Amino acid sequence: MLTGKHLxxxxxVEGESRFASTPAHGxxxxxxxxxxxxxxxxCAAAEAAALDFDAAGPEAxxxxxxxxxxxxxARADAITxxxxxxxxxxxxxxxxxxxxxxxxxxxxxxxxxxxxxxxxRHDPALPDRQPLPRPxxxxxxxxxxxxxxxxxxxxxxxxxxxxxxxxxxxxxGCPVVVKGHSAHPGxxxxxxxxxxxxxxxxxxxxxxxxxxxxGSRDVGEALVRDPHxxxxxxTGSLFGGRALYDLCAARPEPIPFFGELGSVNxxxxxxAAVAARGAEIAKGWAGSLTLGAGQFCTNPGxxxxxxxxxxxxxxxxxxxxxxxxxxxxxxxDGIAAAYRQGRDRIAxxxxxxxxLTTVCDRREATPYLFEVSGADWLADHALAEEVFGxxxxxxxxxxxxxxxxxxxxxxxxxxxxxxxxxxxTDLAQSLMPVLERKAGRILANGFPTGVExxxxxxxxxxxxASTNFGATSxxxxxxxxxxxxxxYQNLPEALLPQALRGL
Numbered sequence: 001m002l003t004g005k006h007l008x009x010x011x012x013v014e015g016e017s018r019f020a021s022t023p024a025h026g027x028x029x030x031x032x033x034x035x036x037x038x039x040x041x042x043c044a045a046a047e048a049a050a051l052d053f054d055a056a057g058p059e060a061x062x063x064x065x066x067x068x069x070x071x072x073x074a075r076a077d078a079i080t081x082x083x084x085x086x087x088x089x090x091x092x093x094x095x096x097x098x099x100x101x102x103x104x105x106x107x108x109x110x111x112x113x114x115x116x117x118x119x120x121r122h123d124p125a126l127p128d129r130q131p132l133p134r135p136x137x138x139x140x141x142x143x144x145x146x147x148x149x150x151x152x153x154x155x156x157x158x159x160x161x162x163x164x165x166x167x168x169x170x171x172x173g174c175p176v177v178v179k180g181h182s183a184h185p186g187x188x189x190x191x192x193x194x195x196x197x198x199x200x201x202x203x204x205x206x207x208x209x210x211x212x213x214x215g216s217r218d219v220g221e222a223l224v225r226d227p228h229x230x231x232x233x234x235t236g237s238l239f240g241g242r243a244l245y246d247l248c249a250a251r252p253e254p255i256p257f258f259g260e261l262g263s264v265n266x267x268x269x270x271x272a273a274v275a276a277r278g279a280e281i282a283k284g285w286a287g288s289l290t291l292g293a294g295q296f297c298t299n300p301g302x303x304x305x306x307x308x309x310x311x312x313x314x315x316x317x318x319x320x321x322x323x324x325x326x327x328x329x330x331x332x333d334g335i336a337a338a339y340r341q342g343r344d345r346i347a348x349x350x351x352x353x354x355x356l357t358t359v360c361d362r363r364e365a366t367p368y369l370f371e372v373s374g375a376d377w378l379a380d381h382a383l384a385e386e387v388f389g390x391x392x393x394x395x396x397x398x399x400x401x402x403x404x405x406x407x408x409x410x411x412x413x414x415x416x417x418x419x420x421x422x423x424x425t426d427l428a429q430s431l432m433p434v435l436e437r438k439a440g441r442i443l444a445n446g447f448p449t450g451v452e453x454x455x456x457x458x459x460x461x462x463x464x465a466s467t468n469f470g471a472t473s474x475x476x477x478x479x480x481x482x483x484x485x486x487x488y489q490n491l492p493e494a495l496l497p498q499a500l501r502g503l
């Protein structure tokens with residue numbers, strides 16, 4: 001049952017006003033509108049819980065994460081039903097995303113049970129060292145304190161209330177305050193109910209987690225400005241993320257902002273691969289481009305290849321594959337409107353030619369395909385800006401040197417992809433040093449949609465793909481965002497953290 005309220009430190013709290021959800025289908029529901037006062041209450045509760053939550057220890061937190069996963073599964077049917085209504089996503093997609101969400105929680109539970117995640121280090125004292133003795137030095141990673149998390153529009157489960165940011169922060173020992181996304185408030189509340197039930201079952205401080213729903217921009221601003229918040233996790237637009245990033249930097253005591261802001265995820269199609277299997281690559285690209293109405297931050301929106309007959313065949317195959325795609329419901333009316341604006345921006349670019357045009361309106365998206373020369377691409381930075389939806393741009397370059405120039409011109413990306421065969425090795429080797437500086441993940445002969453949750457995954461990249469090139473928002477390394485190293489010099493054993501005793 002939905003309450004339509006905020007969850008603040010174990011209490012379901014009403015607001016002074018309410019907003020109505022705008023589902024793709026099914027009934028609308030009313031929810032409390034968040035205010036800066038709600039944020040202040042939640043952040044103060046998080047600070048009050050911080051020491052006790054950290055002191056509970058890794059095993060207690062691991063059980064807590066596993067209990068959240070179980071409570072989410074116990075609400076599986078209700079979450080899928082309202083999630084599909086609110087977002088328009090198919091049930092199968094939401095079932096899979098719920099599995100990813102609970103899988104992330106269990107992954108971090110297992111991660112903090114293993115030695116090494118706290119990066120324990122010990123340099124024993126050397127009292128007889130000349131010319132000066134060395135003190136006893138021990139180091140470990142410690143939680144930063146309360147963390148703010150902003151729910152994402154395109155992942156109502158895996159990147160929202162109990163998504164990767166929340167799971168990794170709780171694993172690190174940091175209380176979390178979530179700013180729920182107004183695109184799927186009912187889904188967010190049901191997940192918050194699961195977390196609340198897990199807090200009660202595990203006997204943890206109620207301020208360990210809070211959810212503030214809705215609210216205008218001042219609510220998000222209040223959250224990143226609150227002095228109790230020590231770090232921020234965000235998945236969303238470049239415009240919104242950059243505004244919050246600047247607020248974090250402008251605080252009297254600046255804090256890190258870990259924003260994942262999206263990218264165009266370019267693919268470089270090398271000549272031997274295009275000659276051997278260009279039609280197959282085109283068909284795979286069309287499937288990746290239209291998956292989930294193109295509403296993925298890893299949507300491969302750009303394909304770069306050398307002009308010629310093989311490029312003509314690739315363009316024809318891509319057009320044929322995309323032409324068979326029907327209209328899809330987008331997550332919100334605003335996202336649909338932004339998609340159409342992006343389409344118009346690309347279409348108006350100098351030298352841009354329409355390969356496939358369709359008709360979409362209201363909340364629906366249909367695919368669009370454009371092509372442009374490498375020279376015109378390099379002359380117009382706007383062509384390299386993300387369009388959130390099933391739109392692709394083919395960049396036809398004159399030769400390998402121009403392909404390299406395209407790579408060098410790129411801003412930071414979440415992913416870059418090489419499609420290559422054995423005859424493409426030399427060109428691929430010339431591209432690799434450039435792509436390594438541009439992206440957080442480099443793929444060969446695949447498509448970047450679908451981010452594996454694993455130890456080695458990096459979901460981040462140089463700005464503007466993310467605001468911190470040294471971080472990832474997916475995989476176990478993401479826990480490092482919410483930890484900071486502390487060195488203990490000559491401390492008595494009784495004063496050391498438990499993990500450092502006897503090291």
